[in-house]
Amino acid sequence: MTGAADVQPRIDTQVVVVGAGPVGLMLAGELRLGGVDVVVVESRAEPTTESRASTLHARTMEIFASRGLLNGFGELPNDVMGHFGGIPLDLTLPGPYPGQWKAPQVRTEAVLQEWALSLGARLRRGHALTSVTLHQDRVEAEVSGPAGPVRISAQYLVGCDGGHSTVRRLTGAEFPGRDAGRELIRADVAGIDIPARRFQRLERGLAIAARSPQGVTRVMVHEFGSAAAQRTRDPEFADIRDAWRRVTGEDISHGTPLWVNSFDDASRQLARYRHGRVLFAGDAAHQQMPIGGQALNLGLQDAVNLGWKLALQVRDRAPAGLLDSYHAERHAVGRRVLANINAQALLLLGGPEVEAARCVLAELIALEPVRQRLAGAISGLDIRYDTGPGGHSLLGARLAHGHPVRSGRGLLIDAYGDPEHHLRLRRAAAPWADRVDVVAAEPETVGLSGTDAVLVRPDGHVVWIASAGPPGPEPLVAALRTWFGEPARLDHVSATRDLSVERTTRNPPAERRHDMNRLTGKTALVTGSSRGIGRAIAERLAREGALVAVHCSTGVEAAEDVVASIESDGGRAFVVQAELGVPGDVHELFLALEQGLKERTGSTDLDIVVNNAGVMGGVSVEDTTQEKFDRLFAVNVRAPFFIIQRALANLTEGGRIVNISSGLTRFANPDEIAYAMTKGAVEQLALHFAKYLAPRNITINSVAPGITRNGSPVFDIPEAVEQMAQLSAFGRVGEPQDVADVVAFLASPDARWVTGAFIDASGGTLLG
Known part of the structure; x- marks a missing residue:
């Protein structure tokens, strides 16, 4: 049994x-x-x-940068001088990371x-x-x-x-x-002080020694004419100690080896x-x-x-x-x-038999075309794949300059600078929105001068180029099919974009993490996020992996505190300040937003917009002045409308917009008539923009909180809190995190099939 x-x-x-x-x-x-x-x-x-x-070459550095990984390394030592077979070689070539790191x-x-x-x-x-x-x-x-x-x-x-x-x-x-014919034994050794050697060829062999800032010396040695050992184990310190003495005449036996190994010339x-x-x-x-x-x-x-x-x-x-x-x-x-x-x-x-060849090669390396050829081969910068017909110098090559941080997706870059041209590109690529993002960029920032548009694979190599004015859709569509497969039906793009998420989260193994970082690689703007519900939303999106722009109108210190809280939790965020409801408000907001995004991602792409900022009325009908009324509509209605309008140029395919409304659009309070009118208008934004944005697979929804703890002194009065709690079906007042979790869902791939909706996040207050 x-x-x-x-x-x-x-x-x-x-x-x-x-x-x-x-x-x-x-x-x-x-x-x-x-x-x-x-x-x-x-x-x-x-x-x-x-x-x-320990050596990272220029192409690898570009790849790490494109995935946002370089910050994890901190400051890396850089040297433009490399070598070819021990002969000094300047590795400098055009690109953001010349040399070796x-x-x-x-x-x-x-x-x-x-x-x-x-x-x-x-x-x-x-x-x-x-x-x-x-x-x-x-x-x-x-x-x-x-x-x-x-x-x-x-x-x-x-x-x-x-x-x-x-x-x-x-x-x-x-x-x-x-099989191997020769080997080089190497070790990291502490406690020795020997001369630095860079590929020093001595009478009996090759010696290399380099001391690290931590005081550890890496030694490597090869004895001319010695065959590679047929090892069944790694070499021991005695092996490199004895070989080093025979080649250099120096004694390193007093050192402490941290590790010893060897590599050979098997190919x-x-x-x-x-x-x-x-x-x-x-x-x-x-x-x-x-x-x-x-x-x-x-x-x-x-x-x-x-x-x-x-x-x-x-x-x-x-x-x-x-x-x-x-x-x-x-x-x-x-x-x-x-x-x-x-x-x-x-x-x-x-x-000694290779000395003549070394002398000839040293002379050739002094010639610039030879230097460039060898530097390109060693650095990986000269790799060019066969991506189809065409003679443009970029075709098949990597996009070297300013390649933005993307999340493993294709990239269609519009460098033409015309809104109509950009719209045509988006329409042509829309059926591939689950695999390809469309972005606008200045030609000089991405090395595309003289080029109108390029299609870039997720590994950074160019597979299609338009450089003679607005292209027709046929060549682009052909390239998209060649590299990204058959198009998805437009009404299923959002669903197919996240098909893999469904596969990996359905019946997950017990040991799987619950936090799958659904928003990793995404960027988000949360207006009015220095406190209350906005703060909770910003912190929740950051925990999901998004880079969050924390907006404030005046309270910069409070916004900086939110950023500090996010960063202490391992997230990423930055402050943007702009007073809403005044002339030029949206322009100032996006100047700061785009600068912050560009500095951190190399792109101004925006994936998520949460319109949370708002002002309350709090006055009776009789005391509502025209100035107060206009102020409410300027902040609560006009600003969200023009923020969405302005964000259309930044929003990526499959983007998310969430507008914070209020339960007061369904629950009467005579002291907040004007305020409730503004929130009713906000809900109309979601209804009508939903149809307008659907071709780009952008969703837009309204979330209506009820009575939610927002720092008001009234929440410090137990009797008042108990009375307010009775309005909820759950018998408590709402917490900012309750609303933030709803917003996080709507901002995630899981909400791909929800748009134009009114979401009651009042804890059942609106049940009557």
Whole structure:
């Protein structure tokens, strides 16, 4: 008889990633941006403490910037000088991050892990892969965990588990190439003081030494003519101590090694990066000597190329052949990188026989075209994919300057500067609104001078260009089909945009996080958010992952306190000040808003608008003056209307607008007639704008709070609170968070099918 305790645990997911190094974590984050449920399994119980790969090249820095990751690294040392086989090479090329940047691998992994987990990826450390079984419609993987074996069922499995890939071994993937002939032993050693050496070629070998600000010296050594050791273990400190003495004559035996390892010049590449439902990225797909830090960067760029394609495949949105283009594009890039690394290894580790070649190459590098060619190859900035016919220099290349932070979606950038042109682009791209955003940009800010519009893949590469005036829709539609699949029906775009959310949240495993950061990557404006309901809304949206503009009319200190509260909770926010209800109010508001968004995201895109700011009347009919009446309508009606009107140029496809109304539109209070009239007008905004904005899949709704604790002294009087509580069906007064949770729902993808609605958030006060 088999008991419940004997049933093997099972995890169901859409993609399982094997390996939680930088490549696996980068891929997990990219898949989550694409709305895919992902589980990462890693045999190591704890993150590595060895910073083997520490160089980030310019293209990787651009990618990290486009995902908003650079802040997590803090200040990074930068040096424009790199090398080619130990020969100095200036890596400067046009772009925002010239040269190479130094970040310990432990820091890179920590930043990527925090990002992937914040997006909802699941990480299982201490789980080693033991078997892989391929089926026509899924992959079954078994891992051994601390509590025993666990079976994982997924649509796809990706091996990101390094040069000794278990996935590669279990699947029998063909891995042609050559074995190692030479090796470089390296270690981080504390407590030694030796001269710095940058690729110093001595009589007996190559020596490299660099001291960190923390006082730790990284040493690397190769003895000319020595063959790579056939190791069954990592080298020990004695190995590098003895080799260092033989090559340099220096004694480092008194130092304390933090870690020791070696790398060799083995060079192999998978024949195919895709084997049905199993794919490979990083060192699992290609083995090379990590000269100049190219290996890490190559792997991270594999992950970014694969992530959005696999996400579309899982969501049944991928056009034919898209997933196979991962192999076509990245195998060619990998082959080229391996070739230049092999050349560098020969120049770097060869003995006296390579000196003549080194002298010739040093002379050639002094020629600018040669320098640029080699710098482009090492930095990854010269990668250009075959994206179809056309001879424009940008086609297939990465968009280098000012590429805005996006959430793993395509980007159609309008640089023409004409409202009618922008509208035509939006209409043409509307059926792809679940996969592609449409934005306007100044040409000089994104490097598009002389170009009217470009379509950019989620990995930053340009796939369509218009540069001869307003384009017709046919070429653009063809490009959208080629890279983003068949269009969705317009009345289903919002639903399909969040299909993956439904899949990943229906019957979630018990261990899943409840807070899935539904608004990660979104931007929000909440007017009147320095206190009360507005503050609660701002804090709630920030907890969901949105970057929130906290608006105030006068109380800047209170708004700054809201921002501080959000940031202390791990969120992002900034203050915008503009008095509403006065001439020029909306203009001033959006000047501050767009500046704040641009500084933080590189774009002025806005995803969520909450019109919460308002003023109460609080006077009898007899005491209502024309000035008071006009002031109520200026703040409560005119400002929201023109805020929405002005926001139309910033709002993204699938955006959200929420207007805060009042239960007084349904519940009589003679002292608030004029105020109730303004809120009735606000509700009309939702009704009529809903139909106007529907073609862009923007929803707009009204939320009507009832009696809600707002800081008024009356809420300090227990008897008054008890009397007000009796008006609610729940027998209590409302809290600002009660309303904020309703607004957060309407701002989320879950509310895609609600628009033009009046939502009673009065706690049942309006039941009568």
